[in-house]
Amino acid sequence: MNIPQISVIVPVYNVEKYLTQCIESILSQTYQEFELLLIDDGSEDNSGSICDHYSNIDSRVHVFHKENGGVSSARNMGIEHAKGEWVCFVDSDDWIDKDTFEYITGLWKGADFLQFGYRRTGGTASEYSYVPSKVLRYSTSVYCTKRIYHSAICGYLLKLNIIKKYKISFPNHIKYGEDQAFILKTLICSSEIVI
Template identity: 60%
Template sequence: MSAAPSISIIVPVYNVEKYLARCVDSILSQTHSDFELLLIDDGSTDGSGAICDRYAGRDDRIRVVHKENGGLSAARNSGIEIARGRYLGFVDSDDYVDADMYAHLYGIIEKEDADLAVCGYYDCYCDRPLRKNDPYYAVMGPQEALNLVFDGKISGVSACNKLYRSEIFDEIRYPQGKISEDAYVIVRILMKVRKVVVSSEQKYYYIHRNNSVTTSRFSRNQLDVIEAYQLNYKLVGEAFPESLQMAFGRLCWAHFIALDRMLLSHAEREFSREAKELVRFIRTHLREILRCGFLTRNRRLSAVVLACSFPLYRFLLNRYASKYMALNE
């Protein structure tokens, strides 16, 4: 067997034949060439599996796994199980990366002797210009890193703009059957690191599609985001108590996001019990929300509106839906 590569890049693949070539080509073009690319075909029913096999026939750095459909988390976990690299990276198959993304991440994680390296990313919508980050570079411990990813201005909880020392995943796997899977594991990941290096240079392109998880019609599993941040609140209380207020702010944010997606999909009658519980939580915690510096001024004002009138909140949300999505997606 050849020497282990420095990086294993794991790409779950499911019915993305329109986008897969762009993703794979962007990875094969990396200026850091010492990597293996693990394409995990998660039971695709279109031509995605065949595309994976064609690429594997042309580049011996590629390994393909064909498996029964189990969802994004199961596909990532399959990649983690067979990865040989000292570091792990994740790319979603409808996204793409700059040619120097892994050279940049590998360079800074080695330079700083860190366990986790983070770069900036672009949120890509068809009708919005790309937003540039301000310059930022820092080396920090897990507490500060937790605050940074929860704050979300430079980098959020996403798995895909990061490079991880592979040992981090010795005991961590993504939760199967859930969405918001990145949120479920981020605190556990940061509990396993001693040093994190963060660069705001944007190297990853996160594509928002009309039929993606984040823009689709509301379904019950979109309440997973609340479960994830309930878990995070508990873990933060145990491991990072200084960040408990920020963790609570994220839990409130999760309730707002779930409620807003439900209302924008006009699904509040179908999910009437859940809608009432979301509203009750926000109203019950109104005082804490108004004092929470993590939440934006507009978000705190919207909590006041909701406390006064649910119909008015729903009207304003739908009236300014496009602006809301730009600010809160």
């Protein structure tokens, strides 16, 4: 396989109930130039076996098993092993629409930081993140004044070379808000933002 455009990092811990749907939603993307890194964070259920199954049937899937250290350490391990130009984080109980990557590829030219929408579903209610009705491009300083970023890491595509150049990582010492800390650090180091 050539160097992938996108590295998709999925931290995995005791999510056998949701994991297949998550992985299938990624592997069924209409845009195929990606790698999928499944980081098994010491799962005690069948999650690790599910990861291994997909790595055996699809060469884009790479599995890493580690001792449990939390979601931040799992995502950081994914960053260490990522080879794509861009990195995208998907939580193991989430799924993405099949044309997500194809749509995004038409927007990333000149960008360092790309934000897209997400929706939360539960029962009959859906909660949508704010996304403008048209594509917007901002410098970092202007974007920050708009206050339209959201704190969930699942709605971003980020340049891997910026993350590595500035040694940005998820903080292991906090359990909540680690997404926002990572997003804001990456944002500060980016030049052009696309929403």
